[in-house]
Amino acid sequence: MCQKLLLIFFLASLLGRGQDRPVNDELLKVSFEPYKIEKTKTRKLLRFKKKYAAYNPLNYAGAGLLYLYQNLVSEQIQANCSYQISCSEYTKLCIQHHGFIIGTLRGFNQLSECHPGAIYEHPQLFINGNKIINGLDKED
Amino acid sequence: MIKKINNYLIVFFYVAACHAQIDARFVKHLATNKLQAEHRAYLNSFTVPFDSLHYYKAKYYLQYFNDSLLLTNYTQSKNLCFNDQEFIASASKLILLQSKPIFQDAWFASMVNQENTKAKKYFEAIYMATTEPLAFNEKELVPELQKPFLSYKKVCGKKPVLGAALSTVVPGLGKWYAGKPKSALMAFVLNGSYALQTWESAGKLGIRHPLTIINASAFAIFYLSNVYGGYRAIVDLRKERKKQFIANAAGYYN
Incomplete structure (x- = not known):
C-alpha cells in the first residue's frame, strides 16, 4: 500500500514539474529590456482622418492661417481661452477630423462661446480649474 | 477504509x-x-x-x-x-x-441570465436610465441621483433640429433653447454687431468695397456657425449631462 502511495506521489511530483514553464525568463526579459529610443516621426502639418482630405488645399490654408495666428498673434495679445484646448487648436483639430467646412463652423462656434460665463453652462465633470474640457469625442 | x-x-x-x-x-x-x-x-x-x-x-x-x-x-x-x-x-x-453604445449593449445583454446581485441591479438601472431617459421613472433611482438624471432628461426632450431652426430665425435663440443663456446672449451680440457693421459699410462704402466684403464674410461665418452651434449645443449638452450622471452614479455606488 505504502509503496503504491509513494509511486503515486512520485508520479504526481513529476506531473507538477512538467507544469514549470520558463515564465521567469520571459518576465526578466520584459523587465530588463533595454529602453528603446523611438525614432522621431516626420512632422506633418496636419494628420487627416480621411485620405482624400490631404488633397484639399483649403485645409492647408486654414491650418496655415491658424498656425500663423498661434505663433504670431496669440502671444502678442496674450489670449486667454476659457477652454482647455484653445479655440485655434480646437479649430485645427476639427479641420483634421471633419474637413474644412464643419471644422471651421465648429471652431467659430466655440469662439462665440468663449467667454468667462461659459464655465457655468457645463457640468462639473467638464471643468478643470477655470477651464472647460473640450476634447473631441470617440464618437466624433 | x-x-x-x-x-x-x-x-x-x-x-x-x-x-x-x-x-x-x-x-x-x-x-x-x-x-x-x-x-x-x-x-x-x-x-x-x-x-x-x-x-x-x-x-x-x-x-x-x-x-x-x-x-x-x-x-x-x-x-x-x-x-x-x-x-x-x-x-x-x-x-x-468610455465605451461605444454597441459595447454597452453587449455588456448588459450578457448579464441578463445572471443572478440578480446588487451591482447588477444598480448598473442595469443606470444603463436603462441613460439609454431610454424619457421612458425611465426617476423615482427608481436613489434621491441623490435624481437631480443629475432630471437635468439629463430635460436635455433629451429637446430637438437639435429645432435648436438650429431657432438659431436661423434669431441668432443665439437655439442656444437659449438648449439651456445656455449666456452663450445665447454672446452669440446674439456678436452676430448683431457684425450685421450692423456690414449694413453700415455697405451703405456708406458700397457692396463692392473690400471692407464690406470682409465684414460680410465675417458675419456669414459667425451666422452659419451660430446655426450649426444651435444644433451642436443640444447634442453636446446631452453627452455632457449623460457623462455627469454616470460619473455621479458610479461615485455613489462606491
Missing part, C-alpha cells in the same frame, strides 16, 4: 496543487504595482486557455482599459467574473463612461 480514502485525498490535493497554473498572489502584486508589461507577459505565457486565465485577462483589460478584449475574455469566463462583484461594478462603470 477511511485511512485509504484520506491518503487518496491527500494525493488528489497534491496533484491539484501541482496543476494550479496561475499564481493569484503574483498577479495581484503585478496589478497593484502597475507593472503592465510584466503583467501582460505573465498572462500571455500560458498557452492553453482555461477559465481562470480568461478571468485574469478580463481583469487585466479592465485595469488597462480595452473594452473589446475585456468583453471577449469576460464571455469566456462569465461565471467566474460574475462572482467578483467588485469587477462587475468597475467594469460596468468604465463601459458606461
